[in-house]
Amino acid sequence: MHTTEELQQKISDLFDTLNYMSEPQELYEPIQYSLSQGGKRLRPLLSFMACSLYGGKIEEVTNAAIGLEIFHNFTLLHDDIMDKSPLRRGMPSVYKKWDLNTAILSGDTMFVVAYEYVTNTKAEYLVDTLKVFNATAREVCEGQQYDMNFETQKITTIDNYMEMIRLKTAVLIAAALKIGAISANASKEEQQRIYDFGILIGLAFQLRDDYLDAFGDQVVFGKPIGNDIVTNKKTYLYLRAYELADAQKTIMLNEAFNINDSSKKVKEVLGIYNELNIRTETENIITKLYDESFDLLQNVDRPEEEKAAFYSFLKKLIKREV
Amino acid sequence: MHTTEELQQKISDLFDTLNYMSEPQELYEPIQYSLSQGGKRLRPLLSFMACSLYGGKIEEVTNAAIGLEIFHNFTLLHDDIMDKSPLRRGMPSVYKKWDLNTAILSGDTMFVVAYEYVTNTKAEYLVDTLKVFNATAREVCEGQQYDMNFETQKITTIDNYMEMIRLKTAVLIAAALKIGAISANASKEEQQRIYDFGILIGLAFQLRDDYLDAFGDQVVFGKPIGNDIVTNKKTYLYLRAYELADAQKTIMLNEAFNINDSSKKVKEVLGIYNELNIRTETENIITKLYDESFDLLQNVDRPEEEKAAFYSFLKKLIKREV
Numbered sequence: 032m033h034t035t036e037e038l039q040q041k042i043s044d045l046f047d048t049l050n051y052m053s054e055p056q057e058l059y060e061p062i063q064y065s066l067s068q069g070g071k072r073l074r075p076l077l078s079f080m081a082c083s084l085y086g087g088k089i090e091e092v093t094n095a096a097i098g099l100e101i102f103h104n105f106t107l108l109h110d111d112i113m114d115k116s117p118l119r120r121g122m123p124s125v126y127k128k129w130d131l132n133t134a135i136l137s138g139d140t141m142f143v144v145a146y147e148y149v150t151n152t153k154a155e156y157l158v159d160t161l162k163v164f165n166a167t168a169r170e171v172c173e174g175q176q177y178d179m180n181f182e183t184q185k186i187t188t189i190d191n192y193m194e195m196i197r198l199k200t201a202v203l204i205a206a207a208l209k210i211g212a213i214s215a216n217a218s219k220e221e222q223q224r225i226y227d228f229g230i231l232i233g234l235a236f237q238l239r240d241d242y243l244d245a246f247g248d249q250v251v252f253g254k255p256i257g258n259d260i261v262t263n264k265k266t267y268l269y270l271r272a273y274e275l276a277d278a279q280k281t282i283m284l285n286e287a288f289n290i291n292d293s294s295k296k297v298k299e300v301l302g303i304y305n306e307l308n309i310r311t312e313t314e315n316i317i318t319k320l321y322d323e324s325f326d327l328l329q330n331v332d333r334p335e336e337e338k339a340a341f342y343s344f345l346k347k348l349i350k351r352e353v
Numbered sequence: 354m355h356t357t358e359e360l361q362q363k364i365s366d367l368f369d370t371l372n373y374m375s376e377p378q379e380l381y382e383p384i385q386y387s388l389s390q391g392g393k394r395l396r397p398l399l400s401f402m403a404c405s406l407y408g409g410k411i412e413e414v415t416n417a418a419i420g421l422e423i424f425h426n427f428t429l430l431h432d433d434i435m436d437k438s439p440l441r442r443g444m445p446s447v448y449k450k451w452d453l454n455t456a457i458l459s460g461d462t463m464f465v466v467a468y469e470y471v472t473n474t475k476a477e478y479l480v481d482t483l484k485v486f487n488a489t490a491r492e493v494c495e496g497q498q499y500d501m502n503f504e505t506q507k508i509t510t511i512d513n514y515m516e517m518i519r520l521k522t523a524v525l526i527a528a529a530l531k532i533g534a535i536s537a538n539a540s541k542e543e544q545q546r547i548y549d550f551g552i553l554i555g556l557a558f559q560l561r562d563d564y565l566d567a568f569g570d571q572v573v574f575g576k577p578i579g580n581d582i583v584t585n586k587k588t589y590l591y592l593r594a595y596e597l598a599d600a601q602k603t604i605m606l607n608e609a610f611n612i613n614d615s616s617k618k619v620k621e622v623l624g625i626y627n628e629l630n631i632r633t634e635t636e637n638i639i640t641k642l643y644d645e646s647f648d649l650l651q652n653v654d655r656p657e658e659e660k661a662a663f664y665s666f667l668k669k670l671i672k673r674e675v
Contacts, residue, residue, distance in 0.1 A: 058498040109461060113454040132435040132501060135457060139431060140494040142464060143487055150483045157480065161472045165465055172462040176380040179454060 032337050033089070035344045038079040041089065042072045042096075049097070051144065061125045061137040062144070065104050068120045073348070074099040077207040078214070081225055084333055084341050087215025091153055095160050095210050098148035102164070103203060105141035106171055108134060113179060152214070159213045159222075167206040174199025181265050189270050193234065201233025224331055231324035235317050235349045241266040242313045243351060245301060257297035263288050267316070268309050275307045321349060354659050355411070357666045360401040363411065364394045364418075371419070373466065383447045383459040384466070387426050390442045395670070396421040399529035400536070403547055406655055406663050409537025413475055417482050417532050420470035424486070425525060427463040428493055430456060435501065474536070481535045481544075489528040496521025503587050511592050515556065523555025546653055553646035557639050557671045563588040564635045565673060567623060579619035585610050589638070590631050597629045643671060 033041075051062045075096035082092040110116070111124035112134050118124060126134035152160045177195040181187050208229040212222045244259040245268055259266050276284055283303055290296035304310065324345075328338055355363075368391075373384045397418035404414040432438070433446035434456050440446060448456035474482045499517040503509050530551040534544045566581040567590055581588050598606055605625055612618035626632065646667075650660055 055495060055498045055502060057502060058495060109457055113457060131453075135431055135435060136494055136498055136501075139461075139464070140491060142461070143490045143494065146468060146483075147487045147491070150480070150487055154480065158472070158476065161468075165469045165472055168465045169462060169469070172458055172465065173377060173380060176377045176458055179458075180377060180379060 032086075032340070033079070033083045035076075035080065035340065038076055038083065038089070039072075042075050042079065045075075045093065045097070046072060046100070057133065058137055058140055061108075061129055061133055062141050064128070065108055065119075065125055065137070065141070066101065068122060070104075070120060072100055074103055074203060074207040077204060077229070078211040080341060080344070081208040081211025082215045083211075084225075084331075084337055085212050085215035085217040085221065086333075087211070087217075091156065092211050092214035094148045094151040095156075095164070095214065096207070098145045098164065099203070099207050099210065101141055101145040101148065102168060105138050105145060106175070108138040108141065110175060113175065156213050156216075160210050163206050163209050163213070167202050170198045170202045174202075187265050187270060189267065189274065192265065192267060192270055196234060196237040197230060200237045201230045204233035204236065205229030221332060224327060228324050228327045228331075231320045231327065232345055232349060235320040235324070236351075238267050238313060238317050238320070239349055239351055241268055242310075242317065244268075245304060246310055246313075257293075257301070260288075260297050260300045261293045268304060268313060271312050272304055272307050272309050275309075275312070276303075280307065317349065321346070354408075354662070355401070355405045357398075357402065357662065360398055360405065360411070361394075364397050364401065367397075367415070367419070368394060368422070379455065380459055380462055383430075383451055383455055384463050386450070387430055387441075387447055387459070387463070388423065390444060392426075392442060394422055396425055396525060396529040399526060399551070400533040402663060402666070403530040403533025404537045405533075406547075406653075406659055407534050407537035407539040407543065408655075409533070409539075413478065414533050414536035416470045416473040417478075417486070417536065418529070420467045420486065421525070421529050421532065423463055423467040423470065424490060427460050427467060428497070430460040430463065432497060435497065478535050478538075482532050485528050485531050485535070489524050492520045492524045496524075509587050509592060511589065511596060514587065514589060514592055518556060518559040519552060522559045523552045526555035526558065527551030543654060546649060550646050550649040550653075553642045553649065554667055554671060557642040557646070558673075560589050560635060560639050560642070561671055561673055563590055564632075564639065566590075567626060568632050568635075579615070579623070582610075582619050582622045583615045590626060590635060593634050594626055594629050594631050597631075597634070598625075602629065639671070643668070 046066075049066070051059055051066055053059045078092045078096035078099060079089045082089050107119060108125050111119055112126045112131065116124055117127045122128075124134075125137060129137075146164075149161060149164050150157070174195055174197070177191070178199055181192075181195065205226045206229070209222050209226040212225045217225070241259065244256065244266065247256060258264075259269070263269075272284060273281065280303060284300070287296065287299035287303055290299060325342065328342055331338055368388075371388070373381055373388055375381045400414045400418040400421060401411045404411050429441060430447050433441055434448045434453065438446055439449045444450075446456075447459060451459075468486075471483060471486050472479070496517055496519070499513070500521055503514075503517065527548045528551070531544050531548040534547045539547070563581065566578065566588065569578060580586075581591070585591075594606060595603065602625060606622070609618060609621035609625055612621060647664065650664055653660055
């Protein structure tokens with residue numbers, strides 16, 4: 032089995048060698064730009080880790096892993112249009128740097144390129160890999176739609192929110208792990224186990240993102256603190272606060288979320304969050320997901336020391352320390 | 354071998370049974386709307402015809418054929434955004450009926466659905482089918498980019514134009530035929546032959562479209578005559594006219610294309626086209642492509658009477674009589 036550091040290095044080297052440029056350059060330059068910005072390459076790493084955990088050769092999952100990373104970047108590119116996000120990883124997003132049409136069409140082309148890589152999967156794993164990839168791609172689109180629906184819905188429940196982040200974020204993390212298991216010829220039962228494990232990890236990962244927006248260290252987090260509050264984003268924290276608030280606190284929340292001055296708004300909302308114990312509430316649910324994922328991993332049919340290394344990395348991941 | 358009419362009926366029945374609705378309905382309603390508008394279902398028909406020509410069972414190509422039709426409709430949906438086309442088949446286009454975000458995300462989802470169908474291709478034909486599908490999807494995106502580039506380029510040559518319509522239109526027609534041949538287990542040589550044949554037919558099909566815009570019968574054509582002229586679209590006619598024009602005629606063309614009144618503009622431009630013999634010029638190149646495609650079909654290793662039936666339909670198709 033490879034160490035996580037070895038796999039991270041392999042992925043970094045791999046992506047450094049990839050070149051997406053072709054003609055017409057108006058189409059491919061934004062793809063090259065988008066895929067050269069780096070990011071954590073988390074999804075291919077998870078595929079490599081799962082493949083390695085189940086005793087497979089990482090060469091078998093390399094093409095699908097690249098496909099997953101390109102697919103992920105394609106969704107970010109189109110999401111940035113839909114969410115009107117001017118920045119991605121500190122750089123202008125594609126629709127801002129070029130224009131709407133370029134972002135639509137370059138995104139579509141990235142999606143094809145992702146499928147080209149997946150298609151190069153070894154014949155014996157191809158159909159299973161494609162089926163996971165297709166189902167996941169569809170679910171990620173559904174998740175984005177639910178996310179957009181939330182913007183205009185008056186009432187969003189925590190159940191609906193958890194389902195949205197399952198679709199938008201967790202399924203792709205779970206799929207990356209499952210595709211790694213497929214490429215290692217793991218049993219259907221193990222494929223499902225690592226997938227279910229991935230869902231729990233993916234949910235925890237997203238909730239940690241919500242948590243850090245309010246309670247994180249700006250330097251570590253890499254984004255301005257309180258951005259979700261400023262934009263009235265319906266995060267777990269927001270929804271849980273309204274769930275726990277009595278009539279008086281509900282009015283206070285409404286008033287705080289209507290404040291125009293950003294820093295005053297963040298301060299006021301955080302004040303109410305603290306009174307409602309939202310920090311501990313969120314820590315508790317993350318811990319619960321983390322405990323459940325650990326229970327699932329216990330049943331994975333692999334040597335304990337290999338599972339331990341695997342889990343140790345994912346624990347850091349949830350804490351967003353990697 | 355099936356008759357074309359039988360195959361058309363099978364396709365019509367097939368698409369009548371398909372249902373794309375799922376949750377969230379905000380995502381799937383535009384897909385259902387887009388795929389229920391009909392159209393000629395030309396691409397699946399070509400797959401069925403090629404499969405049947407090569408003695409295959411059409412059941413073997415059905416999933417890929419549906420995938421091709423859904424892919425084609427996905428490209429129309431995104432093209433309508435990029436080209437700002439408010440209408441599609443006489444109905445509001447998706448971005449007009451809903452909005453930009455809906456059109457982007459429903460289109461992305463249609464693309465996934467297309468791949469889901471292609472993935473259901475029988476294992477022995479899957480990799481070859483996927484490779485044709487991937488390469489074609491990428492080329493169609495490239496063609497759309499070249500088409501958009503032409504809008505802002507001062508000089509566009511006929512060679513560049515032919516390459517653009519090859520990518521944007523002809524490769525998908527050729528791919529539909531090739532995928533039919535793959536599903537009939539035709540040899541690689543025959544797959545390539547029917548593909549090359551499809552490129553010629555596809556080019557002729559697009560040039561006929563250009564031709565009918567200027568010289569067609571509005572009732573038969575189904576679109577207003579002269580729309581390409583009104584919008585200064587760089588069609589084969591436009592480019593050939595500028596190629597043939599001397600200095601004086603070039604000035605006349607420039608002036609005519611600058612007229613604001615649409616009916617006067619169409620009349621003036623058509624007048625110059627007639628003086629430059631553009632009608633015969635365009636008929637000649639269509640005939641040339643048609644003759645070349647006939648030569649290719651001669652070499653197809655199938656009984657003459659079956660090729661004759663196949664060709665008779667495609668001849669009608671190029672003339673846009675079907």
